[in-house]
Amino acid sequence: MKRHIVMIGMMGAGKTAIGSELARRLHVPFTDSDAEIESAAAMSIGEIFARDGEAFFRDREAQVLSRILNGPVGIVSTGGGAWMQARNRELIRAHGLSVWLNCDLETLWHRVRQRSTRPLLKTPDPRGTLARLLDERGPVYARADVTFNAHADDSIEAAATRLIEQLRSVVPEFPEVK
Numbered sequence: 681m682k683r684h685i686v687m688i689g690m691m692g693a694g695k696t697a698i699g700s701e702l703a704r705r706l707h708v709p710f711t712d713s714d715a716e717i718e719s720a721a722a723m724s725i726g727e728i729f730a731r732d733g734e735a736f737f738r739d740r741e742a743q744v745l746s747r748i749l750n751g752p753v754g755i756v757s758t759g760g761g762a763w764m765q766a767r768n769r770e771l772i773r774a775h776g777l778s779v780w781l782n783c784d785l786e787t788l789w790h791r792v793r794q795r796s797t798r799p800l801l802k803t804p805d806p807r808g809t810l811a812r813l814l815d816e817r818g819p820v821y822a823r824a825d826v827t828f829n830a831h832a833d834d835s836i837e838a839a840a841t842r843l844i845e846q847l848r849s850v851v852p853e854f855p856e857v858k
């Protein structure tokens with residue numbers, strides 16, 4: 681693999697879950713920008729938002745993404761807001777193929793409602809907030825190189841298999857799955 685594959689999309693779309701499965705199948709490194717930010721700060725994303733605010737988090741996110749994308753080629757999962765910054769889109773374009781995990785609101789809500797780890801959803805109406813974010817971000821996510829349409833009833837394994845097939849059709853040098 682010559683370039684990174686960079687997963688983008690909403691919270692709960694499966695960037696981490698499908699990205700890590702993809703890396704496992706392709707025998708390439710997997711890196712998650714949220715996890716890297718948390719380990720560098722020795723704090724959870726919720727704690728970083730609460731203590732230092734979102735703008736601080738976005739700066740860290742851009743720095744961490746730059747470090748990851750300048751490192752060994754692999755699968756990179758980003759945080760849901762990373763693609764919203766023009767500087768990150770340029771960086772991702774320069775180093776990899778962006779893949780939008782496009783997922784409907786119902787599925788996203790079903791997945792994120794069980795966990796309270798996403799600070800942007802700590803609002804009086806988290807479902808409404810999720811819907812607004814999807815509306816605002818959808819057209820920007822759609823600028824990714826590849827759109828992968830998630831199916832609500834796919835398992836993570838089935839989604840990874842479909843994604844590999846789709847990537848093989850757009851990336852001529854895509855590696856064989858061993």
Ligand SMILES: Nc1ncnc2c1ncn2[C@@H]1O[C@H](COP(=O)(O)OP(=O)(O)OP(=O)(O)O)[C@@H](O)[C@H]1O
Binds near residue numbers: 690695758798831833
């Ligand atoms: N077919 C599927 N595809 C993706 N995730 C699935 C699927 N089925 C169940 N899940 C579950 O849904 C959740 C998806 O969340 P995940 O953390 O991967 O999303 P994310 O896009 O990385 O979100 P965030 O932007 O908050 O990091 C996981 O708990 C995963 O196990």
Ligand SMILES: O=C(O)C1=C[C@@H](O)[C@@H](O)[C@H](O)C1
Binds near residue numbers: 691760799
């Ligand atoms: O959608 C977003 O803006 C976010 C998604 C998560 O991955 C984290 O990066 C953080 O909770 C912000």
Ligand SMILES: [Mg+2]
Binds near residue numbers: 695696697714758759
């Ligand atoms: Mg994630």
